[in-house]
Amino acid sequence: MLELNDLDVALRVGGRMRRVLSGLSLSVAAGEAVGLVGESGSGKSMTVRAVTRLLPEGAAVSGRIRFDGRDVAAMDAPALRRYRDRDVGMIFQDPRAHIDPTYRIGSFLTEALRVNRGVGPAAARRQATELLAAVGIDDPERRVRQYPHEVSGGMLQRVMIASVLAAEPRLILADEPTTALDVTIQAEVVAILDRLRRDRGIGMLFITHDLDLALAICDRVAVMYAGSIVEIRSARDLHRSACHPYTVGLLGSRPSIQARVDKLVAIPGRPVSAFEAPPDGCAFTDRCAHAEPDCLHGRPALEPFNDGLVRCRRVADLAVLAESRPESPAAPPSEPAAKSVVEPPAESPAEEGTQP
Amino acid sequence: MSAEALSVRALTKVFRVADAKGRRAEFTAVNDVSFALEPAGSLGIVGESGSGKTTVARMLVGLEPATSGTMTVLGQDRSQPARKAADRRERARQMQVVFQDPYTSLDPSQTIGSAVEEVLRAHSALTGPARTARLTDLMDQVGLDTRQTAARPRELSGGQRQRAAIARALAADPKVLILDEAVSALDVSIQAQVLNLLSDIRAATGIAYVLISHDLAVVRQLCDTVLVMRKGEIVERGDCANVLDHPEQEYTRVLRASVPVAGWKPLTSARQAEPS
Numbered sequence: 247m248l249e250l251n252d253l254d255v256a257l258r259v260g261g262r263m264r265r266v267l268s269g270l271s272l273s274v275a276a277g278e279a280v281g282l283v284g285e286s287g288s289g290k291s292m293t294v295r296a297v298t299r300l301l302p303e304g305a306a307v308s309g310r311i312r313f314d315g316r317d318v319a320a321m322d323a324p325a326l327r328r329y330r331d332r333d334v335g336m337i338f339q340d341p342r343a344h345i346d347p348t349y350r351i352g353s354f355l356t357e358a359l360r361v362n363r364g365v366g367p368a369a370a371r372r373q374a375t376e377l378l379a380a381v382g383i384d385d386p387e388r389r390v391r392q393y394p395h396e397v398s399g400g401m402l403q404r405v406m407i408a409s410v411l412a413a414e415p416r417l418i419l420a421d422e423p424t425t426a427l428d429v430t431i432q433a434e435v436v437a438i439l440d441r442l443r444r445d446r447g448i449g450m451l452f453i454t455h456d457l458d459l460a461l462a463i464c465d466r467v468a469v470m471y472a473g474s475i476v477e478i479r480s481a482r483d484l485h486r487s488a489c490h491p492y493t494v495g496l497l498g499s500r501p502s503i504q505a506r507v508d509k510l511v512a513i514p515g516r517p518v519s520a521f522e523a524p525p526d527g528c529a530f531t532d533r534c535a536h537a538e539p540d541c542l543h544g545r546p547a548l549e550p551f552n553d554g555l556v557r558c559r560r561v562a563d564l565a566v567l568a569e570s571r572p573e574s575p576a577a578p579p580s581e582p583a584a585k586s587v588v589e590p591p592a593e594s595p596a597e598e599g600t601q602p
Numbered sequence: 603m604s605a606e607a608l609s610v611r612a613l614t615k616v617f618r619v620a621d622a623k624g625r626r627a628e629f630t631a632v633n634d635v636s637f638a639l640e641p642a643g644s645l646g647i648v649g650e651s652g653s654g655k656t657t658v659a660r661m662l663v664g665l666e667p668a669t670s671g672t673m674t675v676l677g678q679d680r681s682q683p684a685r686k687a688a689d690r691r692e693r694a695r696q697m698q699v700v701f702q703d704p705y706t707s708l709d710p711s712q713t714i715g716s717a718v719e720e721v722l723r724a725h726s727a728l729t730g731p732a733r734t735a736r737l738t739d740l741m742d743q744v745g746l747d748t749r750q751t752a753a754r755p756r757e758l759s760g761g762q763r764q765r766a767a768i769a770r771a772l773a774a775d776p777k778v779l780i781l782d783e784a785v786s787a788l789d790v791s792i793q794a795q796v797l798n799l800l801s802d803i804r805a806a807t808g809i810a811y812v813l814i815s816h817d818l819a820v821v822r823q824l825c826d827t828v829l830v831m832r833k834g835e836i837v838e839r840g841d842c843a844n845v846l847d848h849p850e851q852e853y854t855r856v857l858r859a860s861v862p863v864a865g866w867k868p869l870t871s872a873r874q875a876e877p878s
């Protein structure tokens with residue numbers, strides 16, 4: 247449904263062009279949830295802005311973005327409006343910045359229904375209440391009369407989700423939708439989003455810096471570094487057997503809720519944006535423990551490996567290395583998560599579920 | 603006579619607020635909170651936003667007067683905020699705090715290096731080359747290079763600023779360090795570096811931590827004991843691994859079950875009533 251092909255984006259900063267996306271390729275099928283995970287500056291939000299043609303003035307774009315086979319770059323103004331209003335729905339980290347504070351919650355929702363769906367006023371009011379109930383808001387009759395400042399961030403994010411559902415989009419673009427929320431509220435909001443999107447067969451591109459969260463709710467997860475995808479595979483495989491050194495590093499960096507480790511496997515240095523990465527060679531070279539002189543020349547391609555795609559010229563060597571290595575001493579015995587190519591991919595028994 | 607690094611008894615904070623009709627009212631942000639922290643101990647405080655964690659931290663470091671209750675640091679009474687500058691300096695030597703937003707603690711016009719050196723000058727006997735060497739050590743420990751040491755806060759990334767704030771707090775060589783969501787906003791790979799650093803420093807110096815975080819995995823990694831706060835009160839406490847693996851209170855269970863792990867199915871029944 248959504249297809250990004252070899253996307254390059256550069257922004258004008260001062261008089262210069264600054265590259266923020268570099269050869270990004272990614273697809274989301276109808277009804278599929280794809281996680282896009284990366285650290286700050288990796289280009290996650292810019293990806294969303296490119297998909298919706300909301301890049302800053304003066305941005306240079308090359309490569310292709312297609313929605314249902316249509317070239318997004320070629321859409322004229324009415325087609326673009328229909329695409330933004332009806333085909334894709336957007337949910338952002340800070341709902342307050344995207345909901346008009348002078349409208350009551352009810353008017354905000356009925357407006358969305360009337361403008362995007364051509365629903366009459368009475369039906370819009372009824373549907374607005376139903377939508378609020380669908381996103382788990384108690385007492386929707388009262389809520390429709392409230393203003394955004396009168397409700398909490400978690401509540402407002404649910405209103406945002408309700409407004410996106412009102413347009414019945416085919417694809418939801420969610421950019422860190424729960425990052426600002428408490429963990430318990432995050433769990434609720436994610437649960438609602440997850441259930442409604444499945445029930446309605448809506449595709450989703452779920453952007454987050456939280457790899458665990460993406461793995462928990464997405465079908466496939468793409469890991470982004472310096473403006474491009476370095477690995478993409480099914481959520482199940484990624485958490486058991488990540489192949490790219492950066493993915494392995496991210497999994498090792500995250501402390502576990504299930505056990506303390508002696509030392510986290512920290513990746514040295516800091517994450518970089520596309521324009522800070524070396525122009526030639528692998529963007530991860532100066533942080534990679536497996537880098538060889540060859541890695542400095544020629545950009546590795548995103549290539550099939552173990553049922554996924556990996557952008558690392560040494561991926562096959564590293565997998566062999568991992569196979570032949572005995573038990574990794576760093577991993578705690580009770581830890582089912584974060585298996586990687588550094589350890590032999592042992593078949594873990596039933597997934598650890600923490601729900602009662 | 604107390605050997606405790608930190609001891610808090612019946613700490614309470616009542617704020618004066620205005621109610622819906624604009625009348626004067628009282629709001630209890632922290633209610634009867636007691637805990638103790640051993641030297642070289644590490645205590646986590648978790649709980650939803652608004653539960654009173656930051657207010658506790660602010661009272662501990664004297665940024666907010668307690669309404670009632672007592673606090674001691676290294677056996678000395680700290681229940682009232684310091685009045686004299688010398689008192690304040692003495693207290694700052696014992697206990698330091700790093701908040702989530704280091705903009706509040708770093709002077710925008712001062713380079714990172716001179717901010718850290720200022721603390722060394724105030725709190726250590728080091729002078730000349732020895733002080734410079736200590737500065738280099740500290741910056742090294744938090745992974746900031748010479749260019750970053752010479753930079754001003756706005757020229758650094760959020761993660762670098764946060765590490766600068768940690769270096770500055772450590773420069774006082776405190777016995778207790780309070781970290782209020784100090785690693786929460788860091789990128790995962792940087793957060794891992796900082797968490798490793800904090801463990802190493804504790805092992806090497808016997809510093810004690812109070813780590814306030816919404817991230818239970820971070821708390822588990824760094825803390826021996828944990829307090830769970832809700833609406834200003836402690837609802838559960840104990841050994842960190844034990845509380846997280848076998849929570850006794852329903853609230854702690856919900857908190858624990860809200861953490862995404864592989865195979866996690868987000869739970870909808872955790873819904874809490876929204877204050878109207």
Ligand SMILES: Nc1ncnc2c1ncn2[C@@H]1O[C@H](COP(=O)(O)OP(=O)(O)OP(=O)(O)O)[C@@H](O)[C@H]1O
Nearest residue numbers: 257259266285286287288289290291292293302519
């Ligand atoms: N308007 C802009 N002008 C110039 N550079 C920009 C602009 N917006 C973003 N950038 C740069 O583009 C790069 C990618 O930005 P983007 O916001 O997409 O990253 P991100 O992965 O969403 O990061 P974060 O998690 O911090 O939001 C960064 O280096 C950022 O500084």
Ligand SMILES: Nc1ncnc2c1ncn2[C@@H]1O[C@H](COP(=O)(O)OP(=O)(O)O)[C@@H](O)[C@H]1O
Nearest residue numbers: 617619629631650651652653654655656657658
């Ligand atoms: N100066 C103040 N005046 C009135 N209420 C306050 C003040 N500071 C904090 N509060 C309230 O106290 C409660 C606890 O706040 P805080 O300590 O900041 O919680 P946390 O850090 O856990 O988010 C919140 O409900 C907050 O609104």
Ligand code: SF4
Nearest residue numbers: 528531534541558559
């Ligand atoms: S190509 Fe080389 S530097 Fe890049 S990730 Fe692979 S091994 Fe590391």
Ligand SMILES: [Mg+2]
Nearest residue numbers: 290291421422
């Ligand atoms: Mg972003």
Ligand SMILES: [Mg+2]
Nearest residue numbers: 655656657783
């Ligand atoms: Mg706080």
